[in-house]
Amino acid sequence: MSLKTKSLTNKQMVALFRNLVRADHYDKMMYRRMMQGKLIAFYHPGEGGLAPGIAACTFLRNDDNLSPHHRAHGMGHMLSKGVDLRYYLAEHTGKETGCCKARSSFHYSFPEQKIYMMSGFIGYNFAPSVGWGWAAKRRGKGQVVMNCSGDGSYGQGRAHEAMLMAMNWKLPIIFFCENNGMAIHSTASEMHPTADIASLAKGFDMPAAIVDGQDVFTVAETALAAIDRARNDQGPTFVEAKTYRFKEHDIGTPDLAGYTERTDKEHKEMRKRDPVVLATERVLADGILKQGAIDKLHEEAAKEVVEAEQFADESAIARPSEAELMAAVYAQ
Numbered sequence: 001m002s003l004k005t006k007s008l009t010n011k012q013m014v015a016l017f018r019n020l021v022r023a024d025h026y027d028k029m030m031y032r033r034m035m036q037g038k039l040i041a042f043y044h045p046g047e048g049g050l051a052p053g054i055a056a057c058t059f060l061r062n063d064d065n066l067s068p069h070h071r072a073h074g075m076g077h078m079l080s081k082g083v084d085l086r087y088y089l090a091e092h093t094g095k096e097t098g099c100c101k102a103r104s105s106f107h108y109s110f111p112e113q114k115i116y117m118m119s120g121f122i123g124y125n126f127a128p129s130v131g132w133g134w135a136a137k138r139r140g141k142g143q144v145v146m147n148c149s150g151d152g153s154y155g156q157g158r159a160h161e162a163m164l165m166a167m168n169w170k171l172p173i174i175f176f177c178e179n180n181g182m183a184i185h186s187t188a189s190e191m192h193p194t195a196d197i198a199s200l201a202k203g204f205d206m207p208a209a210i211v212d213g214q215d216v217f218t219v220a221e222t223a224l225a226a227i228d229r230a231r232n233d234q235g236p237t238f239v240e241a242k243t244y245r246f247k248e249h250d251i252g253t254p255d256l257a258g259y260t261e262r263t264d265k266e267h268k269e270m271r272k273r274d275p276v277v278l279a280t281e282r283v284l285a286d287g288i289l290k291q292g293a294i295d296k297l298h299e300e301a302a303k304e305v306v307e308a309e310q311f312a313d314e315s316a317i318a319r320p321s322e323a324e325l326m327a328a329v330y331a332q
């Protein structure tokens with residue numbers, strides 16, 4: 001079943017472009033800070049693959065559920081949904097002002113924006129999404145669930161169970177797959193029998209679309225259509241955004257595909273389709289923004305990042321007592 005896409009207004013295009021620029025500045029700062037030894041835990045660089053998350057989340061409502069993809073730790077998704085990333089950075093810097101008081105490293109929650117329990121377990125979000133979707137349907141207020149996952153997580157049985165239940169019960173869930181063709185060192189073609197992950201949706205008769213994940217505007221047109229279906233009680237949609245991972249899986253892990261190092265040639269080819277470059281060309285060509293306005297958006301994004309770093313650096317290190325740590329443990 002194909003999906004009728006929604007066309008974008010100029011205002012929507014500017015909102016998408018601005019979020020893409022912000023996410024790009026954040027991602028580069030995170031890479032630098034990890035190399036400087038200023039972060040706790042891992043960083044999974046987002047460069048090359050930031051556009052899908054922005055397209056999926058810029059037009060969500062605050063009361064919609066979101067489970068962001070782990071790449072770039074979902075920063076693009078979250079800033080698009082209105083999360084103040086100072087608390088995310090403080091969390092990742094081990095500070096008491098962090099969103100979970102630095103108890104989570106990057107497995108955070110932002111309950112006010114309905115972002116819960118970002119987990120280290122790939123595919124964790126499928127079962128809770130069904131629950132959130134069921135609750136949203138019962139409330140009847142048009143809330144949707146944006147479930148963002150990589151190609152790697154669609155090998156999990158729970159992905160298939162969730163799609164089955166969502167379709168059976170017509171739940172307002174968007175299965176948003178960010179397919180960068182890799183899961184650490186395994187290529188998607190090694191792990192999946194079909195070239196398109198979206199073909200899984202056929203088995204459940206779920207409407208599906210495959211989009212160019214490097215083009216933030218094209219992805220947003222499709223994401224909006226999927227969100228619209230969910231809001232209007234028309235059930236789940238599968239969206240596959242074909243994208244790239246320009247850098248290694250996480251900082252410190254060799255940049256391999258299978259046993260083979262990814263070559264300079266491969267990198268050069270991929271980088272021709274940098275989402276920021278493509279979006280910049282488009283807004284200029286369509287007369288949506290002039291170069292001066294684009295430069296200003298970059299300056300604002302750079303300033304936002306500096307302020308977030310200052311906030312994180314100036315905050316107190318989290319040193320919870322044993323009693324405080326135990327108070328956050330739920331066990332029977």
Ligand SMILES: Cc1ncc(C[n+]2csc(CCOP(=O)(O)OP(=O)(O)O)c2C)c(N)n1
Nearest residue numbers: 071120121122150151152153180182183184
């Ligand atoms: C259940 C589980 N198995 C394995 C891992 C280790 N792991 C972390 S990220 C990752 C790859 C995920 O690939 P994908 O979902 O395509 O996202 P990408 O990293 O490519 O953006 C794996 C296998 C994990 N975290 N959880």
Ligand SMILES: [Mg+2]
Nearest residue numbers: 150151180182
């Ligand atoms: Mg992947």
